[in-house]
Amino acid sequence: MSIGRILIVDDDPQIRRVMKMTLTGEGYEVGEARSGEEAEAELRKSQYDLMLLDMNMPGQGGFETCKAIRAFSDISIIVLTVRNTERDKVSALDAGADDFITKPFSSPELLARIRAALRRAPAPPEGGPRQMKLEGVEIDFQARKVLVGGEQLHLTPKEFDLLRYLVMNPNRAIPHRELLQAVWGPDYGDQVEYLRVFIKQLRRKIEASPDKPVYLLTEPWVGYRFALPVSQER
Amino acid sequence: MNRGHRRPGAGRIALQIAGMIAIILALTFALARIVPVNATTAGFAYLVAILLGATWWGLVEATIGSVAAVLCFNYFFLPPVGTFTIADPQNWIALFALLATSIIASRLSTRVRKQAVEAQDRQQEMEQLYALSRSILLIDSAQSVPRQVVNQVAQTFEAAAVVLYDHRTTEVFRSGREEFPGTEDQLRQAASLGTQIREPVDRCWITAVRLGTQPVGSLGICGVDLSDSALQSLTNLVAIGLERARAQEAASRAEAARQSDELKSTLLDAIAHEFKTPLTTIKASTTALLSDKPPKPEQQREYIVLVDEEADRLSGLVSEAIQMARIEAGHVRLQLEETSVPELLESVFAKMRSVVDDRPVEIKTPQDLPPVVVDREMMEMTFRQLIDNAVKYSPPDTPISVTADEEDGHVVIRVQDRGRGIAAAEMPRIFEKFYRAKDPLSNASRNQIPGAGLGLAIARAVVAAHGGSIWAESKPGEGSTFCVALDEARPATARTEAVVNAARAEAKK
Numbered sequence: 001m002s003i004g005r006i007l008i009v010d011d012d013p014q015i016r017r018v019m020k021m022t023l024t025g026e027g028y029e030v031g032e033a034r035s036g037e038e039a040e041a042e043l044r045k046s047q048y049d050l051m052l053l054d055m056n057m058p059g060q061g062g063f064e065t066c067k068a069i070r071a072f073s074d075i076s077i078i079v080l081t082v083r084n085t086e087r088d089k090v091s092a093l094d095a096g097a098d099d100f101i102t103k104p105f106s107s108p109e110l111l112a113r114i115r116a117a118l119r120r121a122p123a124p125p126e127g128g129p130r131q132m133k134l135e136g137v138e139i140d141f142q143a144r145k146v147l148v149g150g151e152q153l154h155l156t157p158k159e160f161d162l163l164r165y166l167v168m169n170p171n172r173a174i175p176h177r178e179l180l181q182a183v184w185g186p187d188y189g190d191q192v193e194y195l196r197v198f199i200k201q202l203r204r205k206i207e208a209s210p211d212k213p214v215y216l217l218t219e220p221w222v223g224y225r226f227a228l229p230v231s232q233e234r
Numbered sequence: 235m236n237r238g239h240r241r242p243g244a245g246r247i248a249l250q251i252a253g254m255i256a257i258i259l260a261l262t263f264a265l266a267r268i269v270p271v272n273a274t275t276a277g278f279a280y281l282v283a284i285l286l287g288a289t290w291w292g293l294v295e296a297t298i299g300s301v302a303a304v305l306c307f308n309y310f311f312l313p314p315v316g317t318f319t320i321a322d323p324q325n326w327i328a329l330f331a332l333l334a335t336s337i338i339a340s341r342l343s344t345r346v347r348k349q350a351v352e353a354q355d356r357q358q359e360m361e362q363l364y365a366l367s368r369s370i371l372l373i374d375s376a377q378s379v380p381r382q383v384v385n386q387v388a389q390t391f392e393a394a395a396v397v398l399y400d401h402r403t404t405e406v407f408r409s410g411r412e413e414f415p416g417t418e419d420q421l422r423q424a425a426s427l428g429t430q431i432r433e434p435v436d437r438c439w440i441t442a443v444r445l446g447t448q449p450v451g452s453l454g455i456c457g458v459d460l461s462d463s464a465l466q467s468l469t470n471l472v473a474i475g476l477e478r479a480r481a482q483e484a485a486s487r488a489e490a491a492r493q494s495d496e497l498k499s500t501l502l503d504a505i506a507h508e509f510k511t512p513l514t515t516i517k518a519s520t521t522a523l524l525s526d527k528p529p530k531p532e533q534q535r536e537y538i539v540l541v542d543e544e545a546d547r548l549s550g551l552v553s554e555a556i557q558m559a560r561i562e563a564g565h566v567r568l569q570l571e572e573t574s575v576p577e578l579l580e581s582v583f584a585k586m587r588s589v590v591d592d593r594p595v596e597i598k599t600p601q602d603l604p605p606v607v608v609d610r611e612m613m614e615m616t617f618r619q620l621i622d623n624a625v626k627y628s629p630p631d632t633p634i635s636v637t638a639d640e641e642d643g644h645v646v647i648r649v650q651d652r653g654r655g656i657a658a659a660e661m662p663r664i665f666e667k668f669y670r671a672k673d674p675l676s677n678a679s680r681n682q683i684p685g686a687g688l689g690l691a692i693a694r695a696v697v698a699a700h701g702g703s704i705w706a707e708s709k710p711g712e713g714s715t716f717c718v719a720l721d722e723a724r725p726a727t728a729r730t731e732a733v734v735n736a737a738r739a740e741a742k743k
Binding site for chain 1: 513
């Protein structure tokens with residue numbers, strides 16, 4: 001039985017072979033693409049839960065592919081790269097990746113990253129509010145939808161989970177580690193740059209002026225805080 | 235331009251005075267003998283002649299002419315005619331009126347003429363300065379800039395001698411047809427103290443060249459009349475020219491440093507990618523085998539096969555890197571042996587199975603293809619590079635074709651892809667080390683294509699070591715063909731000779 005469909009995108013056939021073997025052994029269903037162009041075509045054709053995307057490919061590179069795919073899909077994307085600098089990580093996340101892993105990697109690490117990316121943060125036990133209306137922004141927690149000015153927004157699953165965790169804990173400075181573990185999973189905690197990029201993307205999507213946020217506030221040295229307007233206070 | 239008309243020599247002045255007197259005498263002869271006129275008409279005629287003299291030559295000539303005219307007027311026209319005595323006092327007045335008028339008018343007309351000449355000179359100076367500023371702007375910074383500057387100054391101002399002392403390098407540059415009379419000490423002094431030295435006799439100047447308060451050098455110039463303001467502008471232009479060259483030099487040094495940094499990081503990236511790709515497969519396989527939840531037995535074998543294959547690939551990469559370094563250092567030792575091209579190609583493709591993947595590959599070689607004498611290992615590496623390139627630079631589902639043909643005593647092997655091709659402008663550079671061709675259709679950089687930019691450089695070096703040739707043909711948008719031409723092995727007797735020759739060539743290295 002399949003526990004998820006994964007698309008492997010890499011120009012090196014041996015890397016595809018080893019990843020395919022590892023993933024099918026775990027019970028995932030696997031598709032393959034040799035280039036960014038093929039990956040895009042494959043994603044338009046069939047449904048996948050996650051994509052493993054190599055950054056360094058001939059033709060349309062991983063970076064452009066990531067951006068192109070984000071324009072039409074909310075699929076979870078894990079980027080594979082040989083580079084390990086802060087700048088490369090941030091630019092991959094900026095292009096829309098949910099996570100990345102540096103080559104060479106170990107198979108258990110790859111599997112853990114995949115599990116974290118596919119993981120949806122659990123809804124709070126009591127269910128929490130089903131909906132929340134703010135000025136110009138409407139969040140439907142059950143349908144996992146966000147409306148801004150009446151228009152539905154595309155949030156990636158990780159973006160949605162991050163927003164939900166913040167909204168569920170309003171007016172409290174939530175430390176980085178807590179946020180990372182709540183959204184990405186227990187193995188995370190030090191990847192502050194993930195939060196920086198994702199908060200930036202959320203602000204771009206829901207704040208009227210992303211440079212002067214009113215909801216998603218930075219708590220210097222601590223983490224982030226969701227400022228609930230007074231009228232909304234429960 | 236020589237301004238001789240402004241400072242005529244003594245001989246020339248004497249000649250002009252004689253000319254003036256001759257005109258007065260001729261006029262007197264004409265007025266008194268040929269067409270007799272009355273005294274009033276004669277007076278006006280003299281006046282006109284003197285004004286003309288003043289306009290053409292100057293005040294000295296006109297004044298002497300005036301005196302001559304007064305004497306002639308008195309002698310030939312004022313009664314009693316034929317004597318210098320004057321009977322009627324009214325005629326005294328007429329005589330002095332003529333003298334005074336002609337002298338004053340001469341003065342006025344000389345001044346106007348002088349102003350006109352000066353204006354002309356200023357205009358000429360302006361034009362020369364403009365021409366100089368243009369040529370300084372167009373100076374070729376690849377050659378010595380101060381040398382070009384002195385040549386331009388000498389040429390534009392037609393100076394007899396020009397020297398430029400560059401304060402930064404303490405070099406002295408000279409130009410012009412004559413030797414500059416000043417010493418280098420004078421030049422150095424002018425540059426550091428900012429003084430100006432004038433030698434009016436030789437019409438020579440030495441003047442400091444400064445940019446703001448910064449001494450740049452000094453300029454000496456001879457045989458040119460320049461106003462102070464023109465001289466100032468000239469030194470400013472020279473200062474700007476030298477400074478601009480310095481700024482450009484600094485900028486190009488910075489650019490070269492930046493490019494070399496960029497090159498290093500691209501190269502490191504490429505090497506990292508090349509080596510980390512097989513390492514990724516190996517690491518993923520071994521960690522899967524070692525994990526707490528080991529894979530099924532049939533999968534275990536598959537993982538080990540992958541590790542084995544990728545270890546070979548890594549080992550191939552390492553030996554290629556070593557070969558590359560050897561070729562770089564010029565230590566190529568060819569192990570020449572007679573080789574069949576189809577066999578060689580087969581062996582190449584056997585080692586490249588994982589790179590070529592499931593690409594359609596066509597290999598066409600005629601049955602009766604003559605063998606070639608090559609270093610098998612080196613030649614295989616060359617074709618691996620060419621095929622690797624074809625794979626990298628064409629879409630994953632397009633075919634790659636390799637053909638070999640006999641042409642005029644050579645075996646020509648062609649590796650053809652159906653990629654986007656190479657722009658004509660890039661053709662001469664693609665075999666250069668580290669050069670990465672741009673996409674011919676979008677002109678975008680293809681840096682994300684893995685590779686170090688060494689493959690074609692290696693291929694060229696190996697083929698050249700075999701005495702063969704390598705070239706590329708391409709139609710942008712339709713693909714590229716890389717061609718290698720090798721001498722075909724000669725029949726047995728000749729072949730021995732070839733091997734001996736090759737061995738001899740090798741011994742020389």
